[in-house]
Amino acid sequence: xxxxxxxxxxxxxxxxxxxxxxxxxxxxxxxxxxxxxxxxxxxxxxxxxxxxxxxxxxxxxxxxxxxxxxxxxxxxxxxxxxxxxx
Amino acid sequence: xxxxxxxxxxxxxxxxxxxxxxxxxxxxxxxxxxxxxxxxxxxxxxxxxxxxxxxxxxxxxxxxxxxxxxxxxxxxxxxxxxxxxxxxxxxxxxxxxxxxxxxxxxxxxxxxxxxxxxxxxxxxxxxxxxxxxxxxxxxxxxxxxxxxxxxxxxxxxxxxxxxxxxxxxxxxxxxxxxxxxxxxxxxxxxxxxxxxxxxxxxxxxxxxxxxxxxxxxxxxxxxxxxxxxxxxxxxxxxxxxxxxxxxxxxxxxxxxxxxxxxxxxxxxxxxxxxxxxxxxxxxxxxxxxxxxxxxxxxxxxxxxxxxxxxxxxxxxxxxxxxxxxxxxxxxxxxxxxxxxxxxxxxxxxxxxxxxxxxxxxxxxxxxxxxxxxxxxxxxxxxxxxxxxxxxxxxxxxxxxxxxxxxxxxxxxxxxxxxxxxxxxxxxxxxxxxxxxxxxxxxxxxxxxxxxxxxxxxxxxxxxxxxxxxxxxxxxxxxxxxxxxxxxxxxxxxxxxxxxxxxxxxxxxxxxxxxxxxxxxxxxxxxxxxxxxxxxxxxxxxxxxxxxxxxxxxxxxxxxxxxxxxxxxxxxxxxxxxxxxxxxxxxxxxxxxxxxxxxxxxxxxxxxxxxxx
Numbered sequence: 052x053x054x055x056x057x058x059x060x061x062x063x064x065x066x067x068x069x070x071x072x073x074x075x076x077x078x079x080x081x082x083x084x085x086x087x088x089x090x091x092x093x094x095x096x097x098x099x100x101x102x103x104x105x106x107x108x109x110x111x112x113x114x115x116x117x118x119x120x121x122x123x124x125x126x127x128x129x130x131x132x133x134x135x136x137x
Numbered sequence: 138x139x140x141x142x143x144x145x146x147x148x149x150x151x152x153x154x155x156x157x158x159x160x161x162x163x164x165x166x167x168x169x170x171x172x173x174x175x176x177x178x179x180x181x182x183x184x185x186x187x188x189x190x191x192x193x194x195x196x197x198x199x200x201x202x203x204x205x206x207x208x209x210x211x212x213x214x215x216x217x218x219x220x221x222x223x224x225x226x227x228x229x230x231x232x233x234x235x236x237x238x239x240x241x242x243x244x245x246x247x248x249x250x251x252x253x254x255x256x257x258x259x260x261x262x263x264x265x266x267x268x269x270x271x272x273x274x275x276x277x278x279x280x281x282x283x284x285x286x287x288x289x290x291x292x293x294x295x296x297x298x299x300x301x302x303x304x305x306x307x308x309x310x311x312x313x314x315x316x317x318x319x320x321x322x323x324x325x326x327x328x329x330x331x332x333x334x335x336x337x338x339x340x341x342x343x344x345x346x347x348x349x350x351x352x353x354x355x356x357x358x359x360x361x362x363x364x365x366x367x368x369x370x371x372x373x374x375x376x377x378x379x380x381x382x383x384x385x386x387x388x389x390x391x392x393x394x395x396x397x398x399x400x401x402x403x404x405x406x407x408x409x410x411x412x413x414x415x416x417x418x419x420x421x422x423x424x425x426x427x428x429x430x431x432x433x434x435x436x437x438x439x440x441x442x443x444x445x446x447x448x449x450x451x452x453x454x455x456x457x458x459x460x461x462x463x464x465x466x467x468x469x470x471x472x473x474x475x476x477x478x479x480x481x482x483x484x485x486x487x488x489x490x491x492x493x494x495x496x497x498x499x500x501x502x503x504x505x506x507x508x509x510x511x512x513x514x515x516x517x518x519x520x521x522x523x524x525x526x527x528x529x530x531x532x533x534x535x536x537x538x539x540x541x542x543x544x545x546x547x548x549x550x551x552x553x554x555x556x557x558x559x560x561x562x563x564x565x566x567x568x569x570x571x572x573x574x575x576x577x578x579x580x581x582x583x584x585x586x587x588x589x590x591x592x593x594x595x596x597x598x599x600x601x602x603x604x605x606x607x608x609x610x611x612x613x614x615x616x617x618x619x620x621x622x623x624x625x626x627x628x629x630x631x632x633x634x635x636x637x638x639x640x641x642x643x644x645x646x647x648x649x650x651x652x653x654x655x656x657x658x659x660x661x662x663x664x665x666x667x668x669x670x671x672x673x674x675x676x677x678x679x680x681x682x683x684x685x686x687x688x689x690x691x692x693x694x695x696x697x698x699x700x701x702x703x704x705x706x707x708x709x710x711x712x713x714x715x716x717x718x719x720x721x722x723x724x725x726x727x728x729x730x731x732x733x734x735x736x737x738x739x740x741x742x743x744x745x746x747x748x749x
Contacts (some may be wrong), residue, residue, distance in 0.1 A: 057177075067253070068734045075716075075720070077722060078716060078720055079718065082717075082720060082724070086647070089647050089648070089651065100492070106604060107738065108655070110738065111655060111658055111734065111738060112651055112655050114734040114737065115651065115654050115655060115726060115734065116651065117723075118726055118730050118733075118734065119654075119724045119726065123723075123724050124723050126723055126724075137480070
């Protein structure tokens, strides 16, 4: 009986952890999608921007988002490969 | 006042002990009242357990019109059978700014009518049915549910236990008065006429203040009337007294409340005093109306208990109908009577004990207070580095503004921190600690996010304080290099605050985050350029080694202040919750990544220059 209780508690804990991880993945996917859309928008704006200063600012912003997106994709891969996620 | 409050408890206990010694029937009545009050507390506790989400959302959306607020007050008080719980929740929402004073007044008006339904139930069934027969199983079910781990079942358990104790309390009161009527004839002491009515109104007020519950007082009145211990006229007067006395509970509760809570308690007092006065002045007309309603309902001539319930509902209804058109005038009057006191020290404006009753309200007040703290802090920072806040936040070119050298006399940051920041920030920290004793989960984590935002703000102020002395010295210096370097720091801090303002006005959280991340990149760019510039400046004797160490240290302070401000803005102004912010931290660029972006930028611009 005690062993069964212990097993139940372990299952409960691992399920909760998996739920949190799934939630994190979902949030990360949404964020990555937002970043991708923003990158596209910035690319368009850079092409149509004539002012050198503003163009530099937009390019910097694009670089920030691209780096953040790469980091996000790596994190997503890490979460997917993690044994608890399956 | 504190002396009276201190003396009150021993006096009441002594009187009770004397009364118990005199008669065992009084013991039973008092036990009935105690169990009834415990039932109300259990009921309140039960409903409070549900107040985490649904109740707040419901309250928020159901009080935006006066008629909705009125109905809300009637329905919730009817369901919960506790106008005090409804009042406490209303004060918490009012202090959190989730509802307006007008809506709060509407709910209180409605609660006054809703609370009369309990008396209807007691008068109609409570005195005829053996309530203890229902109380026992309800209590048993309730306690079993309280022992469950699931919070919903626990809440249902407390509600059931509350109802069970209410029934049991009524039963004991009834039994006590039945036995009492056999030994002492209280009705012999009844005073008739207007003098008697005033005396019993006063008695009703005092008894309700002691019991802290008009419901308990009214049930006591009805059971005493049913046992013919008091006359019908005396019972009517006690009902009016109970209605007036119940406001004292709200006034006591509002003593620690903010100005909005005090105004609401004031509205409650004015409403109940006016309805009480109307009932006294037009008592004959009310009695005619009660008789007419009783005849229409086909009530027996001796059913005085239900007549009391009709009277109670009727004068509260008349009070509402008469007062409703004057709600706006009442709000103006309360605003004039209860004005916000002006103090030398900035005090918290939104934090209020009543907001601790609800997670949503607690989160909202902490957010509003943190937002206010930011507004106060930007003024301190701006003045500390020789900017006028208005100018710093304008869209004017910062270089031009620096060139014009128009600056207000600098403010002592230590003094400004003591008078404008410290009390507000301490209150936020203390409030969050207290709130987190009750509030867990996402709400609790988000409270922590706001508290940390406050910590970042204070860190930024402290950094600016360290930087202030040298900055104010060197921006007036003859050494152009040092003057420019320190003006660059002023410009950087102003730029960051402008970016925060820009992010704050953004509807799109991704765009807001991008603005702040770009500001972080600009700070990194400044760090790199300062590091590269200082060595050649010493080498060609433009600045001394002492100047260089001051500049390096102060640049560090300025950059740290800017980073703290951005961290605060991400938590406060991007609409992110604790989970999203944690993810954002994982995606935030580190020093190496920012350096790589800046180097790439430099290479691209060099490439463009070569092509030209």
